[in-house]
Amino acid sequence: MGEIELKTAPADFRFPTTNQSRHCFTRYIEFHRCVAAKGDEATECEKFAKYYRSLCPGEWVDRWNEQRENGIFPGPL
Amino acid sequence: MSFTGIFHFFTNSPCDAAEPWQLGSQDAATPMMQGIIDLHHDIFFFLILILVFVSRILVRALWHFHSKKNPIPQRIVHGTTIEILRTIFPSIIPMFIAIPSFALLYSMDEVVVDPAMTIKAIGHQWYRSYEYSDYNSSDEQSLTFDSYTIPEDDPELGQSRLLEVDNRVVVPAKTHLRIIVTSADVPHSWAVPSSGVKCDAVPGRLNQISISVQREGVYYGQCSEICGTNHASIVVEAVSRKDYGSRVSNQLIPQTGEA
Numbered sequence: 001m002g003e004i005e006l007k008t009a010p011a012d013f014r015f016p017t018t019n020q021s022r023h024c025f026t027r028y029i030e031f032h033r034c035v036a037a038k039g040d041e042a043t044e045c046e047k048f049a050k051y052y053r054s055l056c057p058g059e060w061v062d063r064w065n066e067q068r069e070n071g072i073f074p075g076p077l
Numbered sequence: 078m079s080f081t082g083i084f085h086f087f088t089n090s091p092c093d094a095a096e097p098w099q100l101g102s103q104d105a106a107t108p109m110m111q112g113i114i115d116l117h118h119d120i121f122f123f124l125i126l127i128l129v130f131v132s133r134i135l136v137r138a139l140w141h142f143h144s145k146k147n148p149i150p151q152r153i154v155h156g157t158t159i160e161i162l163r164t165i166f167p168s169i170i171p172m173f174i175a176i177p178s179f180a181l182l183y184s185m186d187e188v189v190v191d192p193a194m195t196i197k198a199i200g201h202q203w204y205r206s207y208e209y210s211d212y213n214s215s216d217e218q219s220l221t222f223d224s225y226t227i228p229e230d231d232p233e234l235g236q237s238r239l240l241e242v243d244n245r246v247v248v249p250a251k252t253h254l255r256i257i258v259t260s261a262d263v264p265h266s267w268a269v270p271s272s273g274v275k276c277d278a279v280p281g282r283l284n285q286i287s288i289s290v291q292r293e294g295v296y297y298g299q300c301s302e303i304c305g306t307n308h309a310s311i312v313v314e315a316v317s318r319k320d321y322g323s324r325v326s327n328q329l330i331p332q333t334g335e336a
C-alpha cells in the first residue's frame with residue numbers, strides 16, 4: 001500500500017491554547033446535538049464524529065457513551 | 078567507542094539518542110528544536126561576552142589594588158558616570174536575550190497550519206498507549222497499541238539500555254502532527270529531546286503539541302515526570318509519507334488485533 005490520505009480535526013480558533021480538553025468535549029457534544037437535531041442518518045454530523053474521535057482518548061468516549069445511556073452525561077446535549 | 082559500541086554502530090545506529098558524556102543538545106529533528114539550539118547559541122554569545130568582561134574587571138581590580146602595590150586605600154565613594162553605565166548596560170543585555178527568547182516561546186505554542194494527523198499519547202504506569210483514530214468510523218475500532226520499555230536485562234545487542242520500546246510510534250516525516258498528550262493515572266510526560274518537545278501528561282486534561290519532523294529517523298525520549306519506578310521510554314520513528322501508509326496498514330494493525 002502506498003501513500004494514504006492524512007486528514008484530521010482542524011485547528012479550532014475557539015481553542016487556541018495547549019489545553020485541548022474542551023476542544024474534544026465540545027466536538028463530542030456538537031456531534032450528539034447534530035444527531036439530535038438532524039436524525040441518526042444525517043451525513044453532515046459525520047465530520048463531528050471524526051473530529052471527536054481524533055481528539056478524545058477512547059477511554060473518555062467510552063465513559064461518556066455510558067453516561068449518556070444512563071442519562072447522567074454532565075454536558076448540555 | 079567501546080567494543081560493544083562498535084557493534085552498536087553496525088547493528089543499528091541510534092543517531093538520535095544521547096551518547097555518553099554528551100554536552101550539547103541532540104541533533105534537531107524539528108524546526109522547533111533548531112530554534113532552541115539557535116537561541117542557546119545566541120544566549121551563549123552574551124554569556125561569554127559578560128564572562129570575559131566581568132573577569133577582566135575582577136582580575137584588574139585584584140591586581141591594581143593589591144595591598145602591597147597600593148597600601149593607601151582610595152577614598153572614592155561613587156562616580157555618577159560609571160553608575161549610570163553599569164545600570165543601563167546590564168538592563169539592555171537581558172532585552173537582547175529576551176526578544177529572541179519570547180519570539181521562540183510564542184512561536185512554539187502557535188499552531189500555524191492545520192495538522193495533518195493526530196496521535197494520542199496516553200501515559201500509564203508504566204507504559205504508554207498510542208491511539209491513531211483519524212480513520213475510525215465507529216467509537217469502538219481504533220488503532221491502539223501499547224509501547225513498553227524493553228526491560229533492563231534483555232535489550233538486544235545494539236539497543237540502548239532503558240531507552241528502547243517494543244512498539245515504536247510511527248509518524249510520517251515532513252508532516253504537521255498534532256500530538257495529544259494525556260495520562261490515565263498519575264502525571265507523566267511526553268518528551269523527545271531532538272524534537273524539542275517536553276509536554277506534561279496530566280490525567281483529565283489533553284495537552285496539544287504540534288511538531289513536524291523534518292527528517293526520517295528514530296528519536297528517543299523518556300518520561301520526564303517522577304511517576305514511579307519505571308519511567309516509560311518514548312521512541313518515535315519518523316518514516317517517509319509513502320512508507321507511513323504501509324506501516325500503518327501492515328505493522329500496526331496486526332499488533333492491535335486483540336485490542
Ligand SMILES: [Cu+2]
Binds near residue numbers: 305
Ligand atoms: Cu511516567
